Amino acid sequence: MADLTDRFGTMVFSESVMQDYLPKDVYKTLLATIEEGEPLNLDVANAVAHAMKTWALEHGATHYAHWFQPLSGITSEKHDSFLEPAGNGTAITKFTGKALIQGEPDASSFPNGGLRATFEARGYTAWDPTSPAFIKDEVLCIPTAFCGYNGEALDKKTPLLRSMKVLDTQAKRVLALFGKTPKRVVPSVGLEQEYFLIKKDAYRKRRDLVITGRTLFGAPPCKGQELEEHYFGAIRPSVSKYMKALDDELWALGIPAKTKHNEVAPCQHELAPVYTELNEGIDNNMLVMEKMKLVATNFDLTCLLHEKPFEGINGSGKHNNWSISAGDENLLDPGDTPLENLQFVVFLTAVIEAVDKYQDLLRMSVASCGNDHRLGANEAPPAIISIFLGDQLTEVVQKIMDGKASVHATHGVLDLGADVLPNLQQDNTDRNRTSPFAFTGNKFEFRAVGSEANPSDPNLVLDTAVAEALKGFADALEGTPEDDFAEKALEYCKQKLIEHRRILFSGDGYSDEWQAEAERRGLANLRTTADALSAMVAPKNLALWQSMGVLTETEAFSRYEVKLEKYNKLMNIEATTMIREARRTYRPAITAYATKVAKGLETIRAAGADAAMQCEQNTLNKLCNGITEINESIKALDAVHQKAEALLDAQGQANCYAHEVNPAMETLRAAVDAMEEIVAADYWPVPTYDDILFYV
Template structure:
């Protein structure tokens, strides 16, 4: 194995940057060339078919079978002209990846040959075998039928030689088996709720769109070194490895010059992304060595999430082309920063207004404050749900580790916005406001643009931060499907906006003026949400104590966090907003418990194998070498001199032996704990057993292996070390 490690290092040192084929034209000339977007639809569809699709996107209407046939013919013609031979329905199952089954366009012709064919029926709906996808018990294994159905709001695209059609995935009885279906429901709910509230301020608003700008962090590791680490290959993270003497202490990697091989990889990714209409904008080195980030311009949330999933797939494929392997795991290396996927979330109207940007007059600024304050309330009331939406077996390693937001959900507003809320709380009185009081309040509200534009603070320790014209949900993990967090966030805010409107309308019906009714309800919300507002250091121990005093929850493990989904108030939240029925929610949560169990189980099995097959034999070999040395010394030197010369080696032999014994003993205990946990029938209790009884052994065994790494001769150590994985380029 040591030979494998050094052979891998030789390969890395002899790598040359891969030359890429770049389009010679401007990006704007080839951007979206592989997407069946509006310009292609206008060319390949009849006016009626084009209108049917745009109405489906903008108004949520259905495309009838006749129009679907026309769309399918146009789509097929365009795809074949661009080299496509197959088509697929592309969906997001609950496995945290994407799924697709490719079918050729060809069918038998009348003369015995074949012709290319693609109908509206094939475009609109297909029946993949759903038995192997997780459902959480929504249907039995023998009930294999599942449906994929076309999502017109996310345009079809060509991937290599396949026309790829974004779809939802549902069971035979209509329950959601994917991420996209409930996301679309949540986006529809926020649209209606936010539009209704916007009507207080602008009657011309008929639609509100949720937007997403994701920031994808990742590590790049040379393929040869990756293949020499079984733990990276099988789990996506290192289960052992002593920290490099130098890692990120000097902050010399962040925003530094991008290594040539990596830069070529990034250019290659961008080239493919632009062809697929993904508006990637930013690339840079992140804080940890060999960690990088890719970020696009924001888009409509459903499309943005599709683009993130597609981009992750592109990055994995192109990484191999450049002899890299990409790590999306939230914590692939202990002791240095992990990776997240910040979700920059906002709402905008069909009149072009960002609801989280201050306006130019008191009315638009009151609208801005209305949405900020209602978002505060939604986060406060649903803090446990928001945490549950992002806390996974892999993200659990990252959160609260002085590099990422803590497990305590709080909202950072910045000093200026906080001061404005304090002013509103003080200025709005319980009695009817005088004209002068209303005027003074509106004048202060009118000042908001001046204070926001240049004075929005930054706080990287906050899990949910207002950053000037959007909220940034920073706790989302780099491996995650954004939809999980977006479903909860959009549902929670929509539900709160509905409650807000009911309260305001009730006051108006009692004779209170509209503006004053809004002020009064907002004041109540400002007071209610004070505990969730925090502008300080989220990493500090003081905040943990303060959060407890405020009644904020602090749950750092997956099993306890997931329990939030099954509280009656949360079941009711999703049900009354049309996102999940109880059966769907129960099934989805069961899948999350199962995923947690399987990931811990796999890590445990991999560590047990590596420990006994790689580490222990290496340590025994080194110990034997030391014993031979001691034996030879004893033969040459007198007793007193021998003890003086060999004393350190004897201590080393004992130390190595102690670690070997501990690894073998703890490995045996871990396997027994796993066997015991596997006998627990209830999935919730089994997940807790894995969390409390199995998972701790991963760190305990690792500690002994990492100590051996510092002792055993470097020439004999079988696995690439952190300094090699992170610094050899």
């Protein structure tokens, strides 16, 4: 077995590989493109393409593909062979700079929200040199942006790159006021990925799991997570083998998989990587999810990434740990010297302002059919967005707002009357599991992101909103005399903190009191995806997208329409599956068991033992009443489902699914699940939670 460090990145066209395969001048030019956004001419592109092809062929690749992330949220790829006929019965391998830089998939076949008509099929993929190419299944995958013929962004990556650029620009303006001139300011992310692993055989026998990714029916197991024995517990051997194979796959792709452990719920696990630059980190996470599913099939397992595959136990999230860095300096690290304090407070204030001002956008960014079932229960944060700072940092912010902080040096030494901030240590904050947006030492952890989500959306919002807040600071403070800067900066932060203090909350996000308090503060409580999605195109949010150059109005509306369409389609699939399964799988099984009980009663009574059969009679009555309730629930769900399907307005349809269809689905589920407690095990038609969640 290769040395651990030797295995890492073996399938990645990394900077070190580039250095080995490219001429020095070409490597230097490419590095300038990656680090500083310098344009790449065709001669350099041809040299890079040749080096990529040579390296890829040496590592067993036969095809290349532009690997991109359409608005569906998943990844897409079209494979082209390196082989080209030579005209004499032979072939050569060919890969040009033009093929590297640009591809042309059919744009009309992907979700576009009205950006492209079917007859406007042309779309382009454009190489993203900031995320390295890699080999996957003998294919050289080249991360790319995806746009329409007229340059409209048809993907998740393009707006994200724009948001990173505007954050870089505005953060540099702020840092210049502190006498710093970094080459780049880059958001970083660490994406903790939660998932479930179940036996493939059980998965195949649950049509609801296969079609929708979650169990639409299922009574609670005899034992759930109440004993708190699974979290960080010993990993079962079959899962350990899977995790080892997954690590090897990810390490070869240069993905720094670091931590793995059992999560709270039975069969639930987590993988966490080392922090990376945002764009590459999101690409990595998309690969992580793909590999999780593929590797599981080699071990007779199925990986479930749905946010709530099992009712009543923990759902799965993707904790989005976000920070900003300038070179080696984390701008959200309070530091261990007072000289760094004011700069930290400025960036902290910008995040607080951004989250409060665009709380609806952040909620929208994590809205999905699956996440609606997760938010607000079993350690998942509520739908109300708030910020948790921890006791020490809350004290610092409070002193600034109260006017008890002062500055007495040009570079921003803060005097708080106590050495609180200089002594802040990483991870000094309590891990408030009910907070959706928590400061954890030197980063913010956005915990509302769903496990199945493409994390581009929440990071797009964070980058853009924080960039706008930093722009406000730079606009206000640029030109301030150096001797006055520190005092003026602190005063600016004080006013912004007072203005946005309502978003700060350190208590129990699950409590009824918080619901009432949040409403009093004027915080949004967007409980469902249908309620949240329109925030994408609210006037103030459209102004943000456009003013920061991240999305045009047309691009913003297209994403709103794509999200609505996806939500409606998924809800339609779930309702259809539920009705069909209730009619064709569960009701016949329950009826068959009721018939057996009735025949047994009849037989025993005929033998003259009527007095001893009251228990069986009660069971039969429950079964018959349950069948009646199921029939009525199917009829009610069918009616509201047909109502939703008939609606032509997408938002109206989403509202109907969220507020009428979903409650009807819950009623039908309750009726069927009640029968699971009564029907004999050999009559129940599918594996139960006890069967699925507890295996050797």
